[in-house]
Amino acid sequence: MPLSKNTEKYVRSLSQKKFRQLHNRFIGEGDKLVKEILSNESIKIEILFALEEWYAENEQLVKSRQSKVEIVSSKELRKISQLKTPNQVLVVAEQLDVQLNPKDVQSSWSLYLDRIQDPGNMGTLLRIADWFDIRTVFYAPSSAETYNPKVIQASMGAFLRVQHIEMEFEDLQQQFPDLPTYATVMNGTSVHDAKNNQKGIITLGNEGKGIASEIIAKTDHKITIPSYGKSKMESLNVAVAAGIICAVLKKK
């Protein structure tokens, strides 16, 4: 049965943040990500669109889930895909429930992302969190939305495994008043020498503007990644900085 105009319109609408939020949905595309979604029983899948060949190979997996299935042609897939090169399969699924685990936050590392704008950076930051077993990533309300297709793609599946929770920094501090806070700044203590009890909130800031001064003022530890030689760079890319800080702090 050919793809209905209404279905096409609905899926295409989910390329926009406002419709993703209205319907509480996101789009996952491509063999690898869709298989991961199908294998994750906590994700509610609304509908799966697949090329016939892909479906034939993955019928068992698909049938293990209660999901509507539509077999589509390459041409139809192209109409609803958000990728330049559509890749065999696409699902529409429910956004994950946010489940803040206060005990987890209280006893380990979390990230706070202050207005990260670039979806590629946002996705890479989730990927870093997952690598370093950081279970919770908080982000300021004006950050890139974590269900943006480019975030999803850059996160390589980590957006499914790491909790991402929108919250003002102030509210986060009110909820966890004893948790040490770290901010990456220009002239702080070297990250290699930072006081570290293997728990706390690591804040990273906007690509151009850095961390808001109100947040820095409320932060316990101001840390810096040392540069060498006569480097004229003002900063590292925010995801690179996050990776270095996590690698160094987790090591101790």
Added chain:
Amino acid sequence: MPLSKNTEKYVRSLSQKKFRQLHNRFIGEGDKLVKEILSNESIKIEILFALEEWYAENEQLVKSRQSKVEIVSSKELRKISQLKTPNQVLVVAEQLDVQLNPKDVQSSWSLYLDRIQDPGNMGTLLRIADWFDIRTVFYAPSSAETYNPKVIQASMGAFLRVQHIEMEFEDLQQQFPDLPTYATVMNGTSVHDAKNNQKGIITLGNEGKGIASEIIAKTDHKITIPSYGKSKMESLNVAVAAGIICAVLKKK
């Protein structure tokens, strides 16, 4: 005088690698980068296109250099710009002479980039090199070209300060047979425990495929960035990995 059709055609042709290589030129855009280019006397500038306001503010700096100048309208700038939002000024300049400094390479860290495909990653890698005072970045012939406008933008000016040299890994090893080589792999020694005399070649690999097996086979030290918990990620983004390795190895 309005921009001639020929000039327009010439500048636009430089958005393509083959013409950049044919003419040995690159394009720098935007207030910040152009000021850096103007302040760097080792760069030969062929022609500068500026909006009248920008020129009025920066006349002194421009006149300090022997460069043809064309005052253009916003509309004309848009025609030759490679940015989505053209930014006041654009220069066409000569690609930098490659000056391999064997003494430098022999006594410090260099990077070897094996077929990095994404220009954003390539630029970020140059930015990391600059931050950590790594003066030379070698790259495999089939990597993203370092004068690609997206590389230039992501490098934040680092492409002017770090030597980037195309070379086969084999030739590099022949030239520096005693220099220790490091490759980032899945199951190597933790980077935190890697043997380290503050010199060597750190190889990073293609985004999807990693480092070519022939290169790994010829490498002295196989190193890994430890992951934590039950991370399902197969790898970190290549620039994030490079940042962590540089931060840890430079520290010792």
